[in-house]
Amino acid sequence: MNPDSRHYLAFNLGYPNAYDKALRRSGDALMVHGKCSSAGCYAMTDALMEEIYGLAREAFIGGQESFHVHAFPFRMTAANMAKHAKSEWYPFWKTLKEGHDYFELTRQVPTVAICNRRYVVNVSMAAADVAKLNPQAACPAFHRPTPSPFSPKPGEQIAESRVVAPGPKMRTAENMDSDAPRSGLTKAVVSSPAWWNRMLSGFGLPFAK
Template identity: 50%
Template structure:
């Protein structure tokens, strides 16, 4: 419990310098130009627990998203599967939206941003947890630790993205959503939940554009809205659409 309290405090203590305003490295700016993008274009972050990878994708001049860079995750905690409750040491899984208010330039883990747990889906399942971050260093108590060098670039990319956009999507996935990986993990009780996430992951991979996500009947749905664009009731019926893949624990 002491370790958890220390870790949470560390995410919010002032570091006393201007590291959150460090410019993007020249090589990264050149890579953005090479894929037909720019620092202020929208972005998507994809995390794959099993292979410990974090990918940054940026929108290009075609409107599609292209992979900008892949970063090794230094440490995540727990096992494959979603976060259920405060103190279970699980790094979360699901679809989340990061806004400027969730950025923490004063983190004692160099820099950090909150992934947005618990989101609408997590709340529908009464899941609890707080201060679930992507941050520097190589220590994780439910977070994704990227090393200081890694978070320096990722944070700067997010900061520049927010100059033209109000949020970016982050997809926290257990593994690359292939049938081979599902076969390896077939005994897991989380397979129905992962199948639900796969719908959104597959949409991104097939269209190269982030799907909109919402929650109804206590499961994720993608690119589906109520008439008039009203938000879905997480416990209510889903609007008409493709046959859903049910989510569960």
């Protein structure tokens, strides 16, 4: 976590992860940061980075030692997948879509195993610890549990309420739902889906235009 980044706010994604190392990929310091441009990192703009950084900070304050980051090349709808079906990255993106679809259905972070130099998403392994697999070795026997759709129980939802972290902000409750551009963003970008809650560390490979 870097609150003094020259790109406003930033945190390190931890690249390369076990998957990247298994494929002998080089590089480091892959950051998520503010501003509108980047040299190979994720530039989120200052206003949106403020929200992302605040969520990460509060997770640590709340006792978490880490947090998952989901990164996708585009919103992984069937139409977008068909549009990019000829991409060399399409087989890899199909794996990412498994995690994307699991979250969309359950609102839970999917289990991700790394074995046989690939990601295996939403699996259960009776004879192995998913977090301690050898990324280079063959995958142990596993099965995919049937996911349960998210269905909040009555009385467990907070309606018409916002959780606001303390401190000054570029975005406020008053302007959050307005049509006014923020940090130079156009209305089209501002109204795009909230991608930040569906990122996964190590999934940040080349983005499709």
